[in-house]
Amino acid sequence: MKNQKKSQEGLTVKKDKNFSRWYNEILNKAEIIDLRYNIKGFIVIRPWGAMIIENIYKIYEKALQEEGHKPSFFPIVIPEKNFKKESSHVKGFSPEVFWLQKVKGEDKLALRPTSETAFYQMYSLWIRSHRDLPLKLYQRANVFRCETKATRPLIRGREFYWIEAHDAFSTNNEADKQVQQDITITERIVHNRFGIPFLPMKRPEWDKFPGAVYTIAGDCMLPDNKLLQIFTTHNLGNNFSKPFKIKFKDKDGKEKYVWQTCYGPGISRILASIISIHGDDNGLIIPFCISPIQVIIIPIFNSKNQDRIISESEKIATKIRSFGINVEIDISEKRPGEKYYEYELRGVPFRLEIGEKEIKSKKLTLFIRDTKKKQVIHIDQLSELKKLGEQFDKRLKTKADNFMRGKIVNCKTKEQIKKAIKEGKIARVNFCSIKKSGARCAEYIEKEINAEVRGILGNKQEKPIDRCIICNKKATQVVYIGKSY
Amino acid sequence: MKNQKKSQEGLTVKKDKNFSRWYNEILNKAEIIDLRYNIKGFIVIRPWGAMIIENIYKIYEKALQEEGHKPSFFPIVIPEKNFKKESSHVKGFSPEVFWLQKVKGEDKLALRPTSETAFYQMYSLWIRSHRDLPLKLYQRANVFRCETKATRPLIRGREFYWIEAHDAFSTNNEADKQVQQDITITERIVHNRFGIPFLPMKRPEWDKFPGAVYTIAGDCMLPDNKLLQIFTTHNLGNNFSKPFKIKFKDKDGKEKYVWQTCYGPGISRILASIISIHGDDNGLIIPFCISPIQVIIIPIFNSKNQDRIISESEKIATKIRSFGINVEIDISEKRPGEKYYEYELRGVPFRLEIGEKEIKSKKLTLFIRDTKKKQVIHIDQLSELKKLGEQFDKRLKTKADNFMRGKIVNCKTKEQIKKAIKEGKIARVNFCSIKKSGARCAEYIEKEINAEVRGILGNKQEKPIDRCIICNKKATQVVYIGKSY
Known part of the structure; x- marks a missing residue:
């Protein structure tokens, strides 16, 4: 990479000492973003970040197209x-909408915070017959929310990048299936390829998307x-098709x-989770499948053999x-x-060191970013890098899975929940209901334990036993409780 | 393509009878865009249009990256x-800026009409030494201009898609070279690959980009x-680096x-020119290199042989x-x-018809969209489709070049200019100057001939002879005069 700004001195904060400072420092030093744009919540995404984002988009768009979505x-x-x-x-959405100054001849205009109400007025024009269904469109887009709370780069911003897919079906059954397919596609991409495990949570009634029948959201856990x-992913039922006459x-x-x-997969947040979960005290660790540079070659030369080493x-x-x-x-x-x-800081998976000795022996030194180990690779076996790349990504995934697995703790009393939350865990709890009737129990948890009922599993049913830990009524669901961003 | 809306009845307007109506009709019937979004100048780009745009972006971004730009x-x-x-x-730019309603704690905010003033405040933070140069960044983006004049889909909108590349150098000489390279890259992509010829025009002083030392712009000619x-492409000199302290x-x-x-290549407009220049009375003709479907197979079957024909x-x-x-x-x-x-309307380059007879003989019928001719292609020679695709694109280019070549007419008198413009040509004329001193002559042309001085060739010098046709002063330049959008 030519023209790349040098990255000053190294990371000064350990990830497990102060994650938040580590996160900000790595975003800056690995040149993912620049926070110094002069509007709150709007950030500049620098080339290294932009190239990773482009690669995430590519994988996502390909997968969406393969399952029948069109851009x-x-x-x-x-x-x-x-x-x-x-x-x-x-x-x-109204409280966080950016509005445009009055434009002559037009209604009051909003910068899209999400695009249901843009898509669906067109759907009412395009859909006439069952032959027009299913209609599955997506767009890659930036969206805008006038956050008044503290913003955090890539995690909570006033502008962020995502994909939004809007699907219409002739039956509710197909809609339910699509929601499950959305979970599966995220699992396939975000978990299996990028190594980020998440809990698919059917959100409580009071926490669903405004306009949805139900919402399933993916929660991953950051190192803090x-x-x-x-x-x-939301099942919208007929909630929009009726007012929009689709x-x-x-x-x-x-x-x-x-x-x-x-x-809506949040591309900015997926990047944030990749950075946070895989990175270490030496910098980023980018999965092989999305790293803008997968192998960096560092030629080791002196003034005498420079040309030859570079040409080799x-x-x-x-x-x-x-x-x-x-x-x-x-x-x-x-x-x-x-x-x-520098390339360790940027998270490039593999480094090949090539000098006089390596060329003579045809044995190259391969440095592997995550394990920090070196191994020898013969010049005739370079095709193995592909396989090594897959193993690299698998290791990241396994490590993240192990971290996540230990995090879920079955809790039978309020005290156990408190303890779990204090220890940075997710409490798995028998609960009265995530319907409206359970709102008071959730409020109690929020106030007394300072944690949130994130929902029930969205892709399989779990049977509760006994009673709701909070209100002692019959438990109908198993909820997961944790702290959140 | 499943789930694709049928395109109702055919085109009702001939391209050479009423280009403007033909253009609107084809955009609608080939499902490139939908004009019915309820805000003036904002359009919905439908899947067929979006997929072509994505392909244009892909080719462009690859080329920009190859010559050292980063996203x-x-x-x-x-x-x-x-x-x-x-x-x-x-x-x-102020007259056509969309402003946001006041956001607490922030300066007045504009929706970007172009991003010089967003990029350059960051450049002043990133550039310190000659080692940081050249800095060459781009973004693919939508930009916003509050047009008050009539809008026209993909040609003049309030939101449009482009790429903007912003480069910084240590010498003016490098900047001049970059401008020429920008012309070359456009030539390589838009002309050689998409088949759209254009004149690279160094714009007159009164018509350059606000803030530029000079502007070179590409003019292509639509069928009207x-x-x-x-x-x-603009050489900005130090005009921005001084106020932004870069x-x-x-x-x-x-x-x-x-x-x-x-x-700034205008992706929306490049699409408009491809549609306008290559299309015919049967619909679009999309260059092979950017067609979302390059070959469509139509199986010809009856209820008896359906499964077999489809599987073949x-x-x-x-x-x-x-x-x-x-x-x-x-x-x-x-x-x-x-x-x-339907696929002719959408401009798919090749159609293969496959029925009982074709499978038995291993000889398939290939329909070629631009020539409307059929030819036989043997099942063992399908790799030739790649070469046929290149020839397809070459034919589009040659046809467009021929159209354009006949358009430029040397004119020695005002009457000749009038006649040329009346006949839909571009007048090539000896002219006093495209510096400020020539503004009055240009005004005369605009008022009396109802045409515009578009500039002088931007990539080579042409020597004028004699005197300025308008003011009779010594001619210093050869200008091109035409009507424009």
Whole structure:
């Protein structure tokens, strides 16, 4: 990488000492973002961050297209009258909407905080018959929320990047299935490929998306033991199709309202979780499958053998590139040690050191970012880097899974919940209900234990036993309680 | 393609009879966009349009990265005080800025109409030394201009899609070279690959970008003989680096201001030109290199052989896909004729018809969208589709080049200019100067001939002879005059 700013001195904070400071420092020093843009909650995403985000988008969009979604671009502004069509939607979002100054001849215009009310007025024009269904569109987009609380880069911002998929079906059953498929796709990408485990939580009634019948959201846990919501999927039922008049003529000749879902993986937050969960005290560790540079070659040369070593390195790079691997050579004037340090900070999975000795023996030194171990790789076996890359990602996943697995604790008393939360765990608890009737018990937990009922498992049923720990009524569900962002 | 809305009846307008109506009709019927979003100048880009745009972006971003640019994401809002730093910039853009309603604690915020003043405040933080240069960043982005004039889909909108590249150098010479490289990259992509010829015009002083030292813009000609600006590249000199204090310590130890350029290919407009220039009375003709479907297979079956024909078609599709070609099979219930019609309307380059006879003989019928000719292709020669695709794109380019070539007419008198413009041509004329001193002659042309001085060639010098046709002073330049959007 040419023209890359040097990264000053190393990380000064240990991740397990002060995660929050470590996080901010690594974002800055690995040049993921710059916080110094002069508006609260709006950040600049620098090339290293932008390239990772692009790679996340690529994987996501490919997967969405493979399961029948098509891309689209909707306007960034939404007329106020669209918002108002679904009453809980407008109530939920109005407080954090950025409005435009009056534009002559137009309704009051909002910068989209989410795009249901942009998509669905068009769906009512496009959908006529059961043959038009399912309709599954998505857009990659930035959205805007005028947060008044403290913002946190990539975690809570006034502008963030996501994908929103909006699907319409002829039956509620298909909508339910789509919600499950949304969980599966997230599992396949975010967990299996990026190594980020999450709990798919069906949110309590009081915490669902404004306008949804129900909401399932993915909570992953950051190293400070706080849960971060990285995606949501909602069954919207007919809640939007009725006010937006999205009707179709079914096979039986009857006119019916469509059944809708929407899915929003938060790309900014997924990046935040990758940085937070995989990184260490030397810097980032980027999964091989999304690292903008997968292998960095550092040629070790002196003034006498410089040209030859560089040209041999280029041959090796060409070979590696032929296996579909992103490889670069750093031929800048910096010392090798400086370069090692820099790519470790940036989280590049593999480093190849190539000098006189290596070229002669055809045995290259491979440094592996996560284990920090070196191994020898023969020049004729470079195709193995692909497999090593898969193993690299698998190790990250296993490590994160192990961290997460230990976090869930069955609790039978309030005291046990308190203790679990204090120890940074997630309490698994028999609970009266995540329907409205359980709101008071949840409030109690929030006030007394300073933690949140995040919901019940969204992709399988768990049977509660006994009674609700809080109100002592019959338990109908098993909820998960934790601290959250 | 499943779930695709049928396209009702065919095009009702001939392209050479009424281009403007043809254009609107084709955008609608080929499902590129939908104009019915309820805010003036904001359009919905439907899947077929979005997929073409994605392919254009992919080619463009790859090319920009190959020549040293890196991606980034900058905030969508810009504080008013940034705008004000470069006086002609604020004057030029203020009338068409969308402003946000006051946000507590913040300066007045604009939706970016272009992002110089967002990028450059950060450049002043990032650039310290000659080693940080050149700095070449880009972003793919939507930008916003509150047009009060009539809008036209993909041509003049209040929201449009582009790429903006912002480069900083240590010398003006490098900046000049970058501007030429920007022309070359556009030539390589838009002309050589998409088949859209354009004139790179160095704009007159009175028509340059607000804040630029000089502007070179690409004008292509639509079928209504009006010129459409599809990209601009600007040498900004020190005009922004001084107010934004973007300084670096040079090799000689002295502190200097950087020299800057910016480049903006208009992705929406490039799509508009592709649609307009290549399309015909049967619909779109999409260049092979960016068509979301490059080959559509239409299986011809009856109830008896349906399964077998479809399974054979799938085998053929898999084979074609293995050559890196985007291929789909339409197995919907529509009649083959309906399907032919639909993919012709959408501009898919190749159609393969596969029925009983074809499978037995291993000879498939290939329909070619632009020539409307059919040819036989043997099942063992399907790899040739790649080459046929290149030839397809070359034919589009040649046809467009021929159209454009005939358009430029040397004119020696005002009457000749009038005649040329009347006939839909571009007048090539000896002219006093595109510096301020020539403004009155340009005004005359605008008033009397109802045409515009678009500039002089931006990538080579042409020697004028004789005198300025308008004022009779010594001619110093050869200008091109035409009507424009």
